[in-house]
Amino acid sequence: MPATKPTVYLETHSQDPAYNLAFEETVLKVRKDRPYLLLWQNDNTIVVGQNQNTAAEIDPDFVEAHHIHVVRRITGGGAVYHDLGNLNYSFLTDVDNAADMTYQQFTRPVVEALQGLGLQAEASGRNDILVEGRKVSGTAQRLLGKRMLFHGTLLFDSDLSTIAGALRADPSKFQSKSAQSVRSRVGNIRSFLKEDMNLPAFWQYLKSSFGGEGLESGSLTQEELAAVQALKENKYDTWEWTYGRSPHFTxxxxxxxxxxxxxxxxxxxxxxxxxxxxxxxxxxxxxxxxxxxxxxxxxxxxxxxxxxxxxxxxxxxxxxxxxxxxxxxxxx
Incomplete structure (x- = not known):
């Protein structure tokens, strides 16, 4: 992650997906002084991209039966599933010229961190990170002025069968509509490790790997936390934002x-x-x-x-x- 000042590390102290996305957006909008790193988790959640048709991406019966949250994020890309076996990361930093920025510049520290654990990790396609050919991370980004948000998932020990059941596989993306076609593309980082570690240890490893010795712990002010709560309630918790109203299409x-x-x-x-x-x-x-x-x-x-x-x-x-x-x- 390009940076000239020491990076500030923040945690949301929440597993509520609407709150976490509001927290991330608030940091993007109000904290423009330094580079920031966030590590965070959501309870069972489908997170759809900002331009997706939510109803077309999820299996509503499965989602309701398994009490899965559905939220929309402010970045593009496809729908992803989060649970407590997944760890999310967010990099926020200034960019001088967005046209010159590439996904590789932001995925590099993630790939290098995984390689540091002895994994055969590589960036692939438009926005994926693979280990031994299996997708373990999907990434997306958002530009606000000169401020860039780059975030992604890291499947560490997630329930892959739930991922397959909750998301609808588009037949134009996969050879089969079956859940097997989803499961065959994804993998858990933990299963590739030569020496086992739990998620808290993985979390601490990433924090150290991403931030280095110059990482500074920080927190939001009470006023900023109030803004997070308001954004959660007025945007991320609403049906209008997550599902949206569509016109009658010709x-x-x-x-x-x-x-x-x-x-x-x-x-x-x-x-x-x-x-x-x-x-x-x-x-x-x-x-x-x-x-x-x-x-x-x-x-x-x-x-x-x-x-x-x-x-x-x-x-x-x-x-x-x-x-x-x-x-x-x-x-x-």
Missing amino acids: FINKRKWPGGMLEAGLQVTEGHIEDLRFYGDFLSLTSLDGTVEALRGVPYRRREVEKILKTLPLDRCFGSLTPQEILDTIFA
Whole structure:
């Protein structure tokens, strides 16, 4: 993690996913003086990416029967499952030029920490970390001004059967819709260790590995903690944020691209785009609200939409998806 000042270490002291995500977002917004490291855990939870259609990502009957929380985060990417066998990490730091930042710069300390335990770890694909070909970590990031949040999961000793049951496997991502196709892709770090360790020991190891000797322990002020609680209650606990209300779509088009899944739902009235939503696991850096607003009222014609897209920071909104791929999805 690029840094010029010693990193400050924070803990949320909570396993409530809505509170933890509110804590992380608050640190991103109000603590801009130093690099920060967070290590935290959620109780049984599905965390969906900011641009995903929540209802399409989960098995609601399984989620209800197993009392699994469902929350939405502020970063892109796909849905992930958290339990107390999983450990989450968050890096928050300044970046001078977001266009020059790569996932490898942030995944490197994670990969090196795992390699330090004797594991055959490597960064792979768009945003995964693998050990012996099995996914043990998924990562995502968010840019706010010059402030970057990069966070990820670390499957240490999670219940892989619950992961498979809670998440719906998209047939365009896997050869089979079965739970086996999910289980075959993921693995627990503990099972690869040559010398066993428990999760508290792993937690302490990561804290030392990520922070080094210059790591400083910190805490939020009472005012900041009040802001966390308010954000939890007014945003992360709400149905509107987690599931969202969608317009009645005239068209729903979906395509899988190298940069991720993209689905466009459009409400077209008298030849003009009245409303639209973009869903998918593409790795956006910022909210798509500005893109959606810019396209409202535009004639539903490719050349007209293309004109608008050329004026927008598409790399920040849609990750590595190209303008051509976005247009091909909208007009599929």
